[in-house]
Amino acid sequence: MRAGPSQEEIRRQNLGALLRFVHVRGSISRAELTSELGLNRSTIGALTADLAAVGLVSEEAPRETGRAGRPSLVVRPSSDLVYAYAASVEVDRIRVARVGLGGVILDQREAPRPRGEAIEAVRPVADFVAQMAEQVKPQARCIGAGIAVCGLVRREDGLVRLGPHLGWLDEPLGHALQDRLPDLLPQVAVGNVADLCALAEHTRGVAVGCDNIIYMYGDVGVGAGIIAGGRRVTGHGGYGGEVGHMVVNPHGRACGCGSRGCWETEIGEHALLHAAGRDTAQGAEAVLAVVEAAARGDATAQVAVRQVGDWLGFGVANLVNIFNPELVIFGGTLRDVYLAAAAQVRSRLNSIGLPATREHVRLRTPKLGGDAALLGAAELAFEQLLADPLG
Amino acid sequence: MRAGPSQEEIRRQNLGALLRFVHVRGSISRAELTSELGLNRSTIGALTADLAAVGLVSEEAPRETGRAGRPSLVVRPSSDLVYAYAASVEVDRIRVARVGLGGVILDQREAPRPRGEAIEAVRPVADFVAQMAEQVKPQARCIGAGIAVCGLVRREDGLVRLGPHLGWLDEPLGHALQDRLPDLLPQVAVGNVADLCALAEHTRGVAVGCDNIIYMYGDVGVGAGIIAGGRRVTGHGGYGGEVGHMVVNPHGRACGCGSRGCWETEIGEHALLHAAGRDTAQGAEAVLAVVEAAARGDATAQVAVRQVGDWLGFGVANLVNIFNPELVIFGGTLRDVYLAAAAQVRSRLNSIGLPATREHVRLRTPKLGGDAALLGAAELAFEQLLADPLG
Known part of the structure; x- marks a missing residue:
């Protein structure tokens, strides 16, 4: 029973829809965006300009099409400039990736999982994140981190209530990571690994x-x-x-x-x-x-x-x-x-x-094989940005 | 990845939200609608006027409140003028009700279910509907019928694929009813009884x-x-x-x-x-x-x-x-x-x-007891009206 949105909400919705489209489908011409989103050309142009102004997308002339007429500009996600860290905490190993907007894995590391509580698993994750951060262009922007974990995760705060095969009970995994890297990670979201694999395959895998x-x-x-x-x-x-x-x-x-x-x-x-x-x-x-x-x-x-x-x-x-x-x-x-x-x-x-x-x-x-957990964790991290790109 | 709505869609959404609110919560003052829907007073006034003009709601002065100041008009659903028929086809019996906007059961009949195919069950349903129709005010408007059935119902067309305890296989229950009463029933929707009981309890029962x-x-x-x-x-x-x-x-x-x-x-x-x-x-x-x-x-x-x-x-x-x-x-x-x-x-x-x-x-x-199936079937019938009240 929600009333219709305000003008400001509509603008946010349109910006989010356009950014999500480019994030999920990759580079796409303004003309295609116009028809896919059902908005007119000038609106698409204005939205794209707003997103480009804050570095979320860029525009370029398309490759030679061989067709007559002025070709439509291609909008592409700024995968190298806007990224999230994604981690997967599994029974035997931990994996960490840096994932650019558009779902591009830019860097990836792996280590055995240290036995013990969440604080132990967080240490190599934080080390990998810190190492990867050194390779990042200075003008690039980290929007946060997502973690996939084989356990029951409380939605409201990411507490791992139970990780039976990790030996975990009530482990504040997300907070533990953010506490170690408060300057690098503006936010850390945590989700169940199966949920996040489903999300990844639904977004860009076999279940599209x-x-x-x-x-x-x-x-x-x-x-x-x-x-x-x-x-x-x-x-x-x-x-x-x-x-x-x-x-x-x-x-x-x-x-x-x-x-x-x-x-x-x-x-x-x-x-x-x-x-x-x-x-x-x-x-x-x-x-x-x-x-x-x-x-x-x-x-x-x-x-x-x-x-x-x-x-x-x-x-x-x-x-x-x-x-x-x-x-x-x-x-x-x-x-x-x-x-x-x-x-x-x-x-x-x-x-x-x-x-x-x-x-x-x-x-x-x-379709995404073992990357699904990491790509799903990245999706979790990107969610807030996609809901309100200029927020 | 839907873009934001157009002005026309927003108006439809607002009309639907207001009508649904009144349908679910019953009589409510304009002032409460303003705060509950987060719209301003003039918008609420205009939307209410539009709905009242087509007879979906009416407005009246509230009972004496004892408070100073001009009281806010009360908006109420036109339960006596806008209604749906609801039927429940069970193993042993069939039930039929006339349900006014707002979820008010205005009339109700029951009979043993005749054994046999859907066409047999439809006969007493149609008879009850025809009898009830004779009692209806001439200016009242029937928006259709909903049927709850203990079977697997195909969403796209309401075909009962399997009604194991009815002995049914691929029975076009909805079409059979509409074919008998094309003048009385503009549309007939069919749903599984458990789904519709859940819908009813969620809308106006223990699960609100x-x-x-x-x-x-x-x-x-x-x-x-x-x-x-x-x-x-x-x-x-x-x-x-x-x-x-x-x-x-x-x-x-x-x-x-x-x-x-x-x-x-x-x-x-x-x-x-x-x-x-x-x-x-x-x-x-x-x-x-x-x-x-x-x-x-x-x-x-x-x-x-x-x-x-x-x-x-x-x-x-x-x-x-x-x-x-x-x-x-x-x-x-x-x-x-x-x-x-x-x-x-x-x-x-x-x-x-x-x-x-x-x-x-x-x-x-x-909370709704045995009425849940009928109220859920009515909700199914009302869905289209609530999505687009002036459509």
Whole structure:
């Protein structure tokens, strides 16, 4: 029941729409912007000039088109001058990137994650940011940082309420990073890794143009990033998408969360390695080793992959009945598991999914691969700028 | 990436916001509208005049306030002059109401549902509508009809793809009704009953002001109406919310959908009646009889209620982990089951729900009771008018 916007709000909305368009789609001519945004040429010209004046976009003559007439100027995002830092805090490693407006990864570093609390993980992140900052042009502008983390993140302040596989409880990850680099980082936003992978794939990956998607993310644990009707489903406090703790097997194994038979206990890293008789192994490489052994004909590994694939399809079918998505994306370690067990997944989907809810669903792997978490974290950091470019 | 609205769109948005406000909140003074909508007095005056000119609202002097100064005129929805028909097609009965703008039920009829296809169910609906139409003031205006149905409804055209407990497959319910009464009904919209109950409770019931809710609806089958971030989650084709076909018990009973161990097989009407040793009984009254027997101390009924309550909590906990809602509402026959087995539901929620996802969730019964389906169907019919009041 919001009333229509004021003139000032409309201008902000138009500036945001134009900047977001260029940010997501890359260089684009004024003529295309005019038709895509449904605004007239003079408005597009004025908006572009405003954005260019503060260095968010630049304009240039297009390459020779071979056509007659004066060509339309091309507007491009100032990726080298406006950027965010993006970090991904995972069980085994931390990654940091500098991402330019337009979603361009300009620099990237990686290190093992130091064990311990958030303050420990923040140290190498801050070091990488400080190192990268030295390479930046003096006139460039950092708009902040985004962090993807495998845990439950409180929306209002980015507190990591629970990071079960990090051993974290109530860790103020964002504040810890900002406290270390108050001069470099005007703001730090934190989000769940599966949510941010979904955001990235929706913005510039395999899910562009799809308004109802589920991004399944597997690491040690399992979570989902869900987009319904074009909007992220994050719930009341920000903790939605904990599909790994949907109980699928009432008589199943005990889960670290205190419950029993959670989906994670059937499709997580431990479940696959246990079924393959490799209980002492761990990590994404160990998961890949099982999948590869299965491909080579190792019978134990094949049984393990089929069993996990069966449970993967089981839970996905439940989610398809609940959400009626058009796209399910398998990311993280679940990417390889899905590729090796697509037949099991599809079979379960066909037997459990209702015809109407599953008939148009496509099962896919990510387009952005491992970069999704970083690009999603960068999107989180860019959100405020895109909502109010001159604010 | 939509650009800001044009002046014409803003006017439409403002008219819609004002009309929706009056529709949802009832009579309200111009002064309150001014502050609630954040528009100035002259704009509110002009918008109100436009809506009054086409008979959507009326203005009157307020009752004596006892305060000094000229009192602000009160704007009220023209409930007696602008109305929709609302129908609910359930397994055992059909209900039809005439609902005035503002959500006022002006007239209501009920009949057993004739067995057979949609065309059979439409006959008494059309008869009731025709009877009610005779009582309507000649200057009153019908804006259409909405129908709630216990089935999977295709969003684009209202086709009932599957109504498992109605015995329906691909039934054009809306078209069938409109074809019978083309002169009385300018449009007919169809929606899933759980979705529409959620919409009604969100608009004017227990969920007003709550943006993340799950409405559990139990009849013979079980479904959910889900609202996330203030918007209905209906999925790609409109079939979302089929939580009754989330498999919770891989070794459970065969379900009518062809799968096994669906939640519906553990908490649906048949599950309760079977557990209570009353396999030959059926219907909402039979469910209530078991709950009442349990309350009187009947041991078999008590075991049945506890067992179903346990599974009810099991599935609700899964949904809480997936959606992190602030409110779960138990409607239809699940209302009585929940009230009798709240301890089991809460216990399961505490053992399966993650602390962060469940900590702020409230479990409630509907405020609108059995009227929710009719009021939700009316909201569906009113949607177009509220989006563009003068269109």
